[in-house]
Amino acid sequence: MSDIVLQTRGLTKHYGGVHALVDADFVLRRGEHVAIMGDNGAGKSTFVRQITGVERPTAGSIWFDGREVQFNGPLEAREAGIECVFQNLALCDDLDVPSNLFLGREKVLFNLGPFSILDRKGMRAATEAALQRTAVKIPNLANTIRNMSGGQRQCVAIARAATFASKLIIMDEPTAALGVQETAQVENIIRHLKAQGEPLILVSHNMRQVFDLVDRIVVFRRGRIVANLRKEETDGQDVVAYITGAKTQALEDAA
Amino acid sequence: MTETRTAYGIGGLTYDPRKRHLPQEVNVFIALVLIVAAFELLGRVLYGDSFLFNTRPNVDAVFNWARLNIIILQVSIVGIIALGVTQVIISGGIDLSSGSVVGATAIITMSFAQTALVNGNPNPKAVFGDLFLDMPVIVPLLVALACGLTAGLINGLLIAYTRIPPFIATLGMMVTARGVARWWFKGEPISFPTESYAAIGKGMMPVAIFLVLAVLFHLILRYTLYGKRCYAIGSNEEAARMSGINVERHKVLVYTIAGVLAAVAAVVLSSKNLTAQAGMGMMYELDAIAMTVIGGVSLAGGRGSIVGTVLGALIFGVIISGFTFLKLDAYYQEMVKGAIIVGAVVLDQWRQRRRQARG
Ligand SMILES: Nc1ncnc2c1ncn2[C@@H]1O[C@H](COP(=O)(O)OP(=O)(O)OP(=O)(O)O)[C@@H](O)[C@H]1O
Ligand SMILES: [Mg+2]
Numbered sequence: 001m002s003d004i005v006l007q008t009r010g011l012t013k014h015y016g017g018v019h020a021l022v023d024a025d026f027v028l029r030r031g032e033h034v035a036i037m038g039d040n041g042a043g044k045s046t047f048v049r050q051i052t053g054v055e056r057p058t059a060g061s062i063w064f065d066g067r068e069v070q071f072n073g074p075l076e077a078r079e080a081g082i083e084c085v086f087q088n089l090a091l092c093d094d095l096d097v098p099s100n101l102f103l104g105r106e107k108v109l110f111n112l113g114p115f116s117i118l119d120r121k122g123m124r125a126a127t128e129a130a131l132q133r134t135a136v137k138i139p140n141l142a143n144t145i146r147n148m149s150g151g152q153r154q155c156v157a158i159a160r161a162a163t164f165a166s167k168l169i170i171m172d173e174p175t176a177a178l179g180v181q182e183t184a185q186v187e188n189i190i191r192h193l194k195a196q197g198e199p200l201i202l203v204s205h206n207m208r209q210v211f212d213l214v215d216r217i218v219v220f221r222r223g224r225i226v227a228n229l230r231k232e233e234t235d236g237q238d239v240v241a242y243i244t245g246a247k248t249q250a251l252e253d254a255a
Numbered sequence: 256m257t258e259t260r261t262a263y264g265i266g267g268l269t270y271d272p273r274k275r276h277l278p279q280e281v282n283v284f285i286a287l288v289l290i291v292a293a294f295e296l297l298g299r300v301l302y303g304d305s306f307l308f309n310t311r312p313n314v315d316a317v318f319n320w321a322r323l324n325i326i327i328l329q330v331s332i333v334g335i336i337a338l339g340v341t342q343v344i345i346s347g348g349i350d351l352s353s354g355s356v357v358g359a360t361a362i363i364t365m366s367f368a369q370t371a372l373v374n375g376n377p378n379p380k381a382v383f384g385d386l387f388l389d390m391p392v393i394v395p396l397l398v399a400l401a402c403g404l405t406a407g408l409i410n411g412l413l414i415a416y417t418r419i420p421p422f423i424a425t426l427g428m429m430v431t432a433r434g435v436a437r438w439w440f441k442g443e444p445i446s447f448p449t450e451s452y453a454a455i456g457k458g459m460m461p462v463a464i465f466l467v468l469a470v471l472f473h474l475i476l477r478y479t480l481y482g483k484r485c486y487a488i489g490s491n492e493e494a495a496r497m498s499g500i501n502v503e504r505h506k507v508l509v510y511t512i513a514g515v516l517a518a519v520a521a522v523v524l525s526s527k528n529l530t531a532q533a534g535m536g537m538m539y540e541l542d543a544i545a546m547t548v549i550g551g552v553s554l555a556g557g558r559g560s561i562v563g564t565v566l567g568a569l570i571f572g573v574i575i576s577g578f579t580f581l582k583l584d585a586y587y588q589e590m591v592k593g594a595i596i597v598g599a600v601v602l603d604q605w606r607q608r609r610r611q612a613r614g
Contacts, residue, residue, distance in 0.1 A: 054497060075499030090497040094490035094557035095483075103487060104498030106480055114508060116480045146610065 011060035020046040035210040038220030053077035081167030093146040098127040150177035279551040294577035330572035331465035335520040337543040339513030347489035347556030348421035352428035353517040357536025358436035360402040360521035365531035368395035368452035392451040407514020411507035436533040444532035456527030473561040489556025548599040
């Protein structure tokens with residue numbers, strides 16, 4: 001059994017004439033935490049959307065958990081065990097915290113197809129437990145997401161991913177809107193996942209955070225993977241040079 | 256000192272769980288009370304008559320039940336449609352076809368509800384000649400169900416899978432269904448239903464049917480997966496899709512339910528009136544949307560409730576009946592109705608902007 005969790009080969013995505021992602025070869029090993037860095041518009045989120053089934057790639061293949069996969073929609077990716085905190089969070093503003101946490105996989109009391117009775121108490125209790133685990137502070141669970149701060153929203157999205165993740169978690173700029181304390185909390189969640197051996201892909205612009213948390217850094221530039229750097233063998237300046245294109249690396253495989 | 260509890264208040268926020276946000280429906284209810292009070296006051300000042308209370312000396316009652324009954328009877332049929340429209344709007348859509356679906360369903364259903372003998376003579380206007388006379392009531396009911404299902408299903412499939420905006424798709428259905436209603440019996444009315452069919456909309460039956468359906472859909476929207484998904488999709492369709500909700504299938508279901516509810520309204524209306532004609536239900540879609548929006552359902556989707564819509568329907572009925580009470584000319588009533596519809600939408604826009612301002 002190989003220790004590769006996720007692998008992409010020649011993954012490519014075109015939006016009309018825009019080549020947002022070109023020939024991405026990427027590997028993630030069991031228990032590994034990898035950061036994806038790159039300037040705005042470098043194709044990081046595009047890459048995330050291809051491997052989470054939100055979009056269908058133009059070309060290339062994705063291997064997950066030992067077999068080639070073609071996700072028809074995000075549900076299939078989730079069922080396969082990939083959880084994602086999307087950059088836009090994918091929360092419903094008019095719903096409360098438990099409803100957002102269980103969005104798309106609600107607990108039901110009686111199964112009556114689309115008219116299944118919701119287990120509201122069960123979801124509430126599970127939400128409280130999940131939030132306590134992630135040390136997220138939300139004064140009132142019954143409040144709608146609309147009335148929450150950017151950080152609280154982000155915490156709900158992260159708690160959702162952390163609660164349901166089974167094989168792989170992807171976070172697209174999870175601390176972008178967070179304050180100092182909240183960022184530290186999210187980083188603690190990530191360390192916790194590392195200790196548990198959960199593999200993770202972290203998209204981030206925060207150099208300090210990346211060097212604190214991950215084992216490896218993959219740099220995207222103009223839709224291409226331009227560098228694959230072990231943390232011990234690189235430093236901030238080096239990474240910035242790759243991000244800006246001042247330096248290039250001959251890559252056979254981002255592994 | 257009141258004790259404040261902080262559930263997860265590490266952030267230094269205190270939160271008193273006993274102090275809750277008042278639901279929107281409370282505002283709608285207050286509006287209802289104020290509007291009734293306004294008519295009461297105007298009536299007393301202008302005509303020395305009461306809107307709400309009984310003033311006839313020969314009747315022993317506190318309230319003017321005759322008027323109150325008329326109000327709820329008046330709104331209950333459009334109210335049934337509004338229950339479906341509520342679900343459509345909460346899930347981020349709109350349905351302009353309900354009035355025409357009422358027309359088409361009423362006339363088609365009525366043609367299967369014909370009695371064989373009218374005052375001992377053969378039914379002079381039987382649509383299919385000697386066929387389909389004196390059918391058991393289940394036959395026209397199934398026909399109505401089929402009509403509502405078909406119209407709703409077509410709406411839903413068009414909107415979900417061809418990505419036509421709901422406004423356009425249901426506008427198409429609005430014109431088409433009205434065409435079907437006219438074509439079915441060449442524009443002539445159909446009367447003479449069987450007794451069992453006529454019983455459906457007799458007396459206060461429309462009100463009973465409306466209330467039962469309102470309770471049913473209130474429970475469905477609040478306590479089932481279907482309800483949760485209506486709010487989720489109306490709130491953020493993209494997020495709902497990313498969470499794995501089958502948005503398309505849900506939309507088909509929502510519009511189908513709306514179509515069936517319009518068909519129920521058609522049955523109740525044609526049975527109550529003992530006749531159906533091609534123009535039946537004209538403009539009901541707008542009345543239903545008005546009731547819904549008055550009741551606090553946001554046209555932007557994601558917000559509102561059946562309770563709100565029922566209150567909205569009552570407000571609608573009170574206003575219409577109030578203007579009759581104030582002896583306002585029928586022409587003015589039309590204009591006022593138009594103003595109510597526009598006003599409700601303006602109010603909704605204002606609410607949305609205020610919500611955005613709060614972030
Ligand atoms: N749906 C789309 N249609 C057309 N172009 C798109 C679409 N989504 C993304 N793009 C383009 O693809 C490129 C890569 O976008 P992407 O969102 O992946 O960037 P990113 O690396 O995540 O940037 P950021 O750091 O700002 O989040 C951009 O030029 C963007 O404009
Ligand atoms: Mg991005």
